[in-house]
Amino acid sequence: MSTINLDRGLIAGADGGTTTAPAKAPLNYLNCESTVASWLLTLDHKRIGLLYLVGITAMFILGGTFASLIRFELLTPKGDVLSGDSYNKTFTAHGVVMIFLFLIPSIPAVLGNFLLPIMIGTKDVAFPRLNLMSFYLYVGGGIFLSLALLFGGVDTGWTFYTPLSSSYANGNVMAAALGVFIIGFSSILTGLNFIVTIHRMRAPGMTWFRMPLFVWAMYATSLVQVLGTPVVAITVSLLGFERILGVGIFDPRLGGDPILFQHMFWFYSHPAVYIMIIPSLGVASELVTTFSRKGIFGYEIIACSSIAIAIFGFIVWAHHMFTSGISPYAAMVFSFLTFSVAIPSGIKVFSWLATMFKGSISYASPMMFFFGFIGLFTIGGMTGLFLSTLGTDIHLHDTYFVVAHFHYIMVGGAIMGYMGGMHYWWPKITGKMYSELWSKVSAALIFVGFNFTFFPQFFLGYLGMPRRYHEYPEELQVLNVLSTVGASVLALGYILPLLYLPGSLFFGAKAPKNPWGASTLEWTECESPPHPHNFESNPPIPDHVYDYSQLSKEAVRVSH
Amino acid sequence: MSATNTHKDTTQGHDTHGHHPALAHHFVSLEQQHEANILGMWVFLVTEVLFFGGMFTAYAVYRFKFNTMFQEASNQLDITLGCLNTVVLILSSLTMAMAVRSAQMGKAKPILGYLAATAVLGFAFLGVKYFEWKHDFEVHLIPRADFCWDYAKERRVEADHHEKGKPFVTKVLGKFIGHHEEHAPPTTDRILADKKNPESQQARMFFVLYFAMTGVHAIHMLVGFGLIAAVAFWASKGTYGPDYYTPVEVLGLYWHFVDIVWIFLFPLLYLLGAHLGAGH
Ligand SMILES: [Cu+2]
Numbered sequence: 001m002s003t004i005n006l007d008r009g010l011i012a013g014a015d016g017g018t019t020t021a022p023a024k025a026p027l028n029y030l031n032c033e034s035t036v037a038s039w040l041l042t043l044d045h046k047r048i049g050l051l052y053l054v055g056i057t058a059m060f061i062l063g064g065t066f067a068s069l070i071r072f073e074l075l076t077p078k079g080d081v082l083s084g085d086s087y088n089k090t091f092t093a094h095g096v097v098m099i100f101l102f103l104i105p106s107i108p109a110v111l112g113n114f115l116l117p118i119m120i121g122t123k124d125v126a127f128p129r130l131n132l133m134s135f136y137l138y139v140g141g142g143i144f145l146s147l148a149l150l151f152g153g154v155d156t157g158w159t160f161y162t163p164l165s166s167s168y169a170n171g172n173v174m175a176a177a178l179g180v181f182i183i184g185f186s187s188i189l190t191g192l193n194f195i196v197t198i199h200r201m202r203a204p205g206m207t208w209f210r211m212p213l214f215v216w217a218m219y220a221t222s223l224v225q226v227l228g229t230p231v232v233a234i235t236v237s238l239l240g241f242e243r244i245l246g247v248g249i250f251d252p253r254l255g256g257d258p259i260l261f262q263h264m265f266w267f268y269s270h271p272a273v274y275i276m277i278i279p280s281l282g283v284a285s286e287l288v289t290t291f292s293r294k295g296i297f298g299y300e301i302i303a304c305s306s307i308a309i310a311i312f313g314f315i316v317w318a319h320h321m322f323t324s325g326i327s328p329y330a331a332m333v334f335s336f337l338t339f340s341v342a343i344p345s346g347i348k349v350f351s352w353l354a355t356m357f358k359g360s361i362s363y364a365s366p367m368m369f370f371f372g373f374i375g376l377f378t379i380g381g382m383t384g385l386f387l388s389t390l391g392t393d394i395h396l397h398d399t400y401f402v403v404a405h406f407h408y409i410m411v412g413g414a415i416m417g418y419m420g421g422m423h424y425w426w427p428k429i430t431g432k433m434y435s436e437l438w439s440k441v442s443a444a445l446i447f448v449g450f451n452f453t454f455f456p457q458f459f460l461g462y463l464g465m466p467r468r469y470h471e472y473p474e475e476l477q478v479l480n481v482l483s484t485v486g487a488s489v490l491a492l493g494y495i496l497p498l499l500y501l502p503g504s505l506f507f508g509a510k511a512p513k514n515p516w517g518a519s520t521l522e523w524t525e526c527e528s529p530p531h532p533h534n535f536e537s538n539p540p541i542p543d544h545v546y547d548y549s550q551l552s553k554e555a556v557r558v559s560h
Numbered sequence: 561m562s563a564t565n566t567h568k569d570t571t572q573g574h575d576t577h578g579h580h581p582a583l584a585h586h587f588v589s590l591e592q593q594h595e596a597n598i599l600g601m602w603v604f605l606v607t608e609v610l611f612f613g614g615m616f617t618a619y620a621v622y623r624f625k626f627n628t629m630f631q632e633a634s635n636q637l638d639i640t641l642g643c644l645n646t647v648v649l650i651l652s653s654l655t656m657a658m659a660v661r662s663a664q665m666g667k668a669k670p671i672l673g674y675l676a677a678t679a680v681l682g683f684a685f686l687g688v689k690y691f692e693w694k695h696d697f698e699v700h701l702i703p704r705a706d707f708c709w710d711y712a713k714e715r716r717v718e719a720d721h722h723e724k725g726k727p728f729v730t731k732v733l734g735k736f737i738g739h740h741e742e743h744a745p746p747t748t749d750r751i752l753a754d755k756k757n758p759e760s761q762q763a764r765m766f767f768v769l770y771f772a773m774t775g776v777h778a779i780h781m782l783v784g785f786g787l788i789a790a791v792a793f794w795a796s797k798g799t800y801g802p803d804y805y806t807p808v809e810v811l812g813l814y815w816h817f818v819d820i821v822w823i824f825l826f827p828l829l830y831l832l833g834a835h836l837g838a839g840h
Contacts, residue, residue: 128586192607195603201586228610229607230611231610231611233614260617264617
């Protein structure tokens with residue numbers, strides 16, 4: 001069955017070039033209005049999602065440029081490309097841009113905005129104006145932050161640790177903190193909007209356990225955004241008071257406690273990791289069931305494990321502080337709790353494997369990204385256990401082992417999931433099919449390049465190379481060269497979609513309503529691209545969201 | 561149309577359903593819109609709890625660490641004015657609740673009256689706060705370069721001595737309109753010497769948190785005034801009635817929240833460890 005679908009996709013791609021006739025296109029959210037104002041002032045969640053897509057893509061390119069500079073500098077043991085100071089500013093900029101301006105908004109703001117109302121069968125999010133405001137807060141904060149990083153720069157690292165950030169760092173610490181504050185509110189408003197939308201806007205018949213797992217993931221993510229972000233907002237505000245007024249909340253010379261800053265910072269910034277990864281877990285659940293043509297294994301438990309990860313995420317923050325001088329008893333508790341995050345994560349991975357088991361797996365490109373995702377996410381999660389073990393963490397803390405670990409989660413997990421999601425929903429969003437061949441090449445390059453970039457860093461860290469230095473001993477050069485070469489391949493893998501995805505808008509075949517034979521509402525009840533109001537009337541809600549027994553026929557019928 | 565949604569506006573049957581001018585197109589019914597807005601405000605208030613929570617955490621940590629000096633510093637605050645402000649703010653919550661009630665009953669005039677009363681009480685609160693902060697400024701308790709704990713203590717002893725035996729009303733009035741004897745500000749040497757004193761540093765930490773917390777609280781009240789003005793404007797146009805009063809209720813939730821923050825701030829900052837009536 002799956003190969004039939006895939007073939008049909010390819011056939012559509014073959015004859016699409018000759019049959020695209022724009023004249024008779026039915027009304028959809030893209031062609032309903034075309035003025036600039038209709039885009040920049042739109043209240044349509046789908047258009048706002050696309051605005052975000054433009055914004056975060058620009059930020060991804062910016063953050064990627066900083067990453068390239070870092071890898072270029074580390075090609076040789078001597079600091080010959082960047083001075084120590086510029087290197088500090090570069091890795092700070094890389095971290096700040098990638099985390100606050102790309103990863104945190106990525107899936108929720110783009111795919112979540114586009115899909116969440118459709119998936120629960122409603123016309124829009126609960127607060128469309130707030131949604132648009134959230135976008136402009138993102139743009140304003142993003143421009144502010146980017147300018148602060150590019151002109152003058154910040155050299156504290158994305159963690160803004162005191163007293164470095166409050167007493168010693170020069171540069172635009174205050175501007176960066178203000179940028180983070182503004183972007184934080186953008187994130188909070190998105191989360192608030194999604195929570196209310198899921199609670200109050202579901203179509204009649206759309207019960208909680210009939211929602212797609214992506215929606216559950218968005219709900220869990222929103223909880224973290226709403227509960228965590230205000231804490232980092234007040235933390236950077238206190239940092240601002242400290243820096244501007246010279247008061248000593250975190251300054252030991254004035255009686256303050258720098259560890260308090262770390263607690264308050266990580267109270268948000270550990271859960272922020274889950275803001276980045278839970279959406280990808282949600283995307284993965286959608287991909288694996290669709291491309292295995294099999295109902296997901298353990299729907300309820302996957303849904304609840306998203307919530308569980310969100311809750312666990314709030315009680316593990318001090319694992320970043322094992323070497324900061326916290327109480328050993330607290331460290332033991334936080335170590336234990338950190339281990340327990342592996343339970344809901346493991347539940348998800350095993351459920352995906354069980355879903356594929358005896359499924360009818362098709363190897364369409366979104367599924368290729370899923371394969372990459374599941375492998376990299378698993379390695380990232382398992383190496384997290386090394387770091388949550390108190391003894392090993394003392395050796396590995398602040399080394400490249402940590403860098404490799406969190407890149408496996410954030411790049412290998414979160415971005416891989418984002419790429420999978422973009423490829424999966426691209427036909428729905430744009431109404432166009434992209435090239436299967438090039439997208440598979442991209443998935444392969446990203447997987448190979450990623451592993452070459454970051455796997456050697458586990459060894460570098462184990463051998464004792466600390467993070468955040470622009471020089472290193474000569475005997476570590478081989479591994480560093482390997483990493484830089486891998487990064488070049490990885491960059492190529494990311495550049496390709498920047499070409500063929502926009503290219504598909506001009507050259508791609510017209511996407512059918514349901515090219516993958518998927519079972520969720522955006523595929524079964526919505527045209528590609530969707531109507532401005534998503535549905536003509538309330539869509540019928542199936543009893544089981546991932547039921548392919550009726551769908552297989554429909555998918556084939558759509559195909560000719 | 562949703563079969564599960566029951567709607568209150570049954571006077572015209574289904575014809576008017578969805579045609580209320582206040583109903584946004586993406587909601588099925590006014591009831592759904594109302595519930596979404598109320599939940600939205602509740603979720604927002606949860607974020608506010610966490611926002612203030614960061615400061616409460618810092619307060620708890622330093623209260624635990626510097627307990628004695630926090631009590632000493634706390635005694636520099638004016639409990640009488642703090643009590644007065646607490647009463648003022650609770651009254652404003654009452655008038656706000658009455659405004660919501662009037663909106664639900666569809667009484668346009670009383671809505672405006674109660675909103676105005678709420679705003680007046682809110683301004684009164686900030687007015688009292690102004691006098692408190694002004695006093696802190698005069699005795700060098702603002703945590704900036706010229707903070708001088710030593711000087712503030714001395715001034716406090718003088719003031720207590722001065723007020724001894726005076727009737728309560730005179731004391732209270734004196735806080736607002738009392739004459740102020742000119743005092744020589746502390747010398748630079750004295751400030752520098754004071755800076756090295758750990759007790760002064762710890763008292764200063766109290767005042768950092770005091771100004772941060774009451775300052776952020778005051779900013780929330782200023783936002784509240786803006787919201788009251790907006791809701792009052794729409795109320796004056798007769799927008800609100802028994803079937804549509806969502807913004808008034810949302811505003812009410814916000815205002816009550818700001819009051820509740822104060823209900824926590826007051827005992828933490830003014831009352832814990834206070835030397836009630838003991839004098840010095
Ligand atoms: Cu963490």
